[in-house]
Amino acid sequence: MALARARAVAVLGVEGHLVEVEADLADGLPRLTLIGLPDTALHESRDRIRAAVVNSGHKWPDRRITLGLFPATLPKAGSGFDLAMAVAVLSAAAVVPPESLLRRVFIGELALDGRVRAVRGVLPAVLKAAAAGVERVVVPAANAAEAALVPGARVEPAIDLAGVLSVLRGEAAAPEVTAPPPTAPTPAEVPGLDLADVAGQTRGRLAVEVAAAGGHHLFMQGPPGSGKTMLADRLPGLLPMLDTDASLEVTAVHSVAGLLPSNAPLVTRPPYRSPHHSATPAALIGSGSAVIRPGLASQAHRGILFLDEAPEFNRQSLDALRQPLESGTIEVARARATARFPARFQLVLAANPCPCAKARGPRGTGCECPSLVRRRYLARLSGPLLDRIDIQVALSA
Template structure:
């Protein structure tokens, strides 16, 4: 009796765990038992594997088959284990050379006809296998390009179970099959969006540049047609390219979410996510049965999460954003386990001044009652808005207004500002001013306490919280970086306070 062994990878969040797949075949009544804490989708692999083996021209062993996924205490989910289970079972039956399958990682879902179907999360799974010392990986051909993005991986693509079995010495005919292509949805910003397309709105343009330069969150309030959506969609074009480490991390998130196209290589540009206001909390922050999947907030990691008509989102959705805004990651707990996903994004909120959108100027055209206005903006709670650094009010745009600078010119200033921050924050865990704790910034303001006099007055008036003071200082440092100064001046602090408190959210 031979014990068939091979390897697979279980993903919990973005963290991959190498799983040993063991198959024991006993001379008893035919049965198939799968153990090792599988979820419902994984438990169904018994039927998929049985049908795929028979369709591939391989004999199904008439014995009692027990497949163990070790470590047994680790939650395992999805159909990614199908190929590994089939190979381990065939190795235990000596239909393939059992020694050649040992130490090889197998990833892929099996169709009933024996074809290999692409699966999600191949990039982080292969990266985990290589890091654990198992560079040899067999994946569906539709995932091969994605697997080859991992340095050091010896990835092999296959179209069918018969092809994999033949590679391990099985006497089986490899049929000509049409490979199953992976389906991917793109979340990248639409091409050709330039800031010059926005007419007028100089204050909003300045706020957008400051937000891009320091990684700050932004709220824009204004009547319909003032360019809020256009401005938000152009923010990713002002951001610098992702670093190599960020590109791998962002790509891994999109691989798990199923929104990554491996034909274009690693995601080098900051992502842009704009969920509809009818989105559920699970679709925004992540969720699902079993081990939760990443939502829009994680897919926007190192990019922009835009909530248009923000007060129309449910309170549950808006409140769930407070954790990632503060910590830069999401921890999703379920009965099957907890998953961590990175979620350090720039939040951009857009809102009308009232439900009808006409409460501008004297508000003579507004038909909303006072309680309707309060209820409308009441969705944007104080704790949420307290985490938004920039709050700007947009007025109606005038026809024939002048177009502003192009995105390329603004992006160059943003890149120079980010470079200055990188030098100042070298050796710290922070990258942008928006991430730096207030105590660290205050310690570098110098002995001139008059810089914060205006902030102290705002706190005394109750228009600014202590958290708000820290966020004003972060914006002040960004304004100083844009101006080429080593530290904020009093004018920078005053302008940062104005950028925070002149909007409706103040």
């Protein structure tokens, strides 16, 4: 009998939890058993790690193999445990020395040919590993720049399983992390929109400036063409860059959502999300069964959530925003787990005064709907939602 241990990290919401991966090799009919609440993806990883080991030039042990992931009560999902499972098996089979696994955590999905594939949630995983005092983190090469954002983390980028095994056997040094300086904002993040582009509309510009300065929620009402969207689009450009802590918080959400570019992973500008009015509650607050992903409200954390034509959103979607507006967090509960995401965003609502989307004009040229229709339309924005909005401004055409 041979036993080996490796460590990995499970990410629930935006929080990492250390996972102990144990591999036990015993005599008996060759087979692989997984224990510790694995989901379907983990069962598939059985075939992936076996193929990856063989295609990396190593023999798959013809023994009765038991792989356990602990604590068993912690929900584990996704493919990020492949690498830890493979090195645990190979350590139990005496391919790599057990002490080489002690001071490391292993994060990554294995392709059948042995390449290590990028996974989501590397930043929160490495934050956890560093906080727990783990010396080195082995992560997919594509996630290495993201992992290196964590102060004090010693990152070992993994290109393929064979490369990881050479490092563990002391035959090669780990590759360096090659990435541009993480503080440079990507071109897409540099605000290019300026309030100076908005002609007239002094009231609207003042409202946007006050909202930006004080972090207030904002409701703009006005006929089509009055510049509501133009004004909202320019609000992020007025906000200051995120400080270090806020950057890491926002980057962690984007990491779990799978939205980080691998070359410039740090989010330094306040994010801006503008969902269509057909957005479902799940799209806004987060969804998923095995792995729970943050929705648009969380992706707008420390930035702007803009709902254009707000009365057109369905009631459930608008009501779903009440929890984050009250608490700054969103909880998504599933059968086996509850994920918590930060969602402290600035809400900007825009609405036409009437469902016909025309301005009141001279007789026969504009909206002639009865005032009851107009009142009912705006009443779709429920009281509890509008009560939280400090600045409400009516724009003229």
